[in-house]
Amino acid sequence: MIGVDVQLEKVRERIRQAALAANRSPDEVRLVAVTKTKPVEMIQTAYDAGQRIFGENRIQELEEKRPLLPDDAEWHMIGHVQSNKALKVVLNAAMIHSVDSVKLLRRLDRLADERDRDPRILLEINVSGENSKFGAEDDGEILRLAETAATAKRLRWIGLMTMAPHVAPELELRRVFAGLRELRDRLATRFGATLPELSMGMSSDYPFAIAEGATLVRVGSAIFGSR
Numbered sequence: 001m002i003g004v005d006v007q008l009e010k011v012r013e014r015i016r017q018a019a020l021a022a023n024r025s026p027d028e029v030r031l032v033a034v035t036k037t038k039p040v041e042m043i044q045t046a047y048d049a050g051q052r053i054f055g056e057n058r059i060q061e062l063e064e065k066r067p068l069l070p071d072d073a074e075w076h077m078i079g080h081v082q083s084n085k086a087l088k089v090v091l092n093a094a095m096i097h098s099v100d101s102v103k104l105l106r107r108l109d110r111l112a113d114e115r116d117r118d119p120r121i122l123l124e125i126n127v128s129g130e131n132s133k134f135g136a137e138d139d140g141e142i143l144r145l146a147e148t149a150a151t152a153k154r155l156r157w158i159g160l161m162t163m164a165p166h167v168a169p170e171l172e173l174r175r176v177f178a179g180l181r182e183l184r185d186r187l188a189t190r191f192g193a194t195l196p197e198l199s200m201g202m203s204s205d206y207p208f209a210i211a212e213g214a215t216l217v218r219v220g221s222a223i224f225g226s227r
């Protein structure tokens with residue numbers, strides 16, 4: 001059986017190669033190891049091999065696993081946040097990739113203020129317009145979300161996130177990833193915001209995402225095996 005540490009090293013090397021091929025520094029791309037459904041022993045193996053950023057798409061699971069790993073592991077919430085779970089997210093996640101509505105954003109900001117937290121957030125955008133049921137989609141919705149993020153009291157808005165279609169040709173995937181980058185550029189100008197982070201790319205497509213500017217790639221099965 002091939003171990004998590006071996007797979008992790010392969011992913012790191014592919015990230016490095018994809019960055020260099022795009023004339024980017026490999027340091028610009030950080031790996032979020034997506035640990036959903038995987039046992040703590042596997043996550044600890046990745047930690048021991050130097051991995052520090054872990055992503056979960058259910059807050060319950062993130063909350064359970066976080067205390068079982070060393071304190072300097074950084075946990076990112078990458079899945080849809082239900083409003084009744086918003087407090088748990090604020091208390092447990094260092095970064096929230098999946099802020100997809102004004103209502104959720106306002107709630108997270110209020111809870112962050114009450115609990116004296118300053119989580120980093122990304123706005124989830126449905127670039128492909130067909131793939132996912134979450135994420136802001138039309139221009140008006142995106143602008144309202146961005147405006148609310150830009151004026152949040154405690155949440156630190158640092159970029160955008162998207163999910164590409166599961167199965168699509170390279171050209172289509174790259175169009176989606178480039179679309180997120182271009183939207184980021186427009187929003188940064190319009191709101192005078194610094195938005196360095198683009199969370200895009202998963203096991204099947206992260207090299208394409210890196211070619212289009214990804215700074216955070218969310219990779220699960222390529223490291224931990226299929227679910």
Ligand SMILES: *Cc1c(COP(=O)(O)O)cnc(C)c1O
Nearest residue numbers: 034057078202203218219220221
């Ligand atoms: C599960 C998940 C991933 C990782 O998917 P893999 O194909 O296993 O790499 C990335 N992003 C989100 C939002 C996920 O839920």
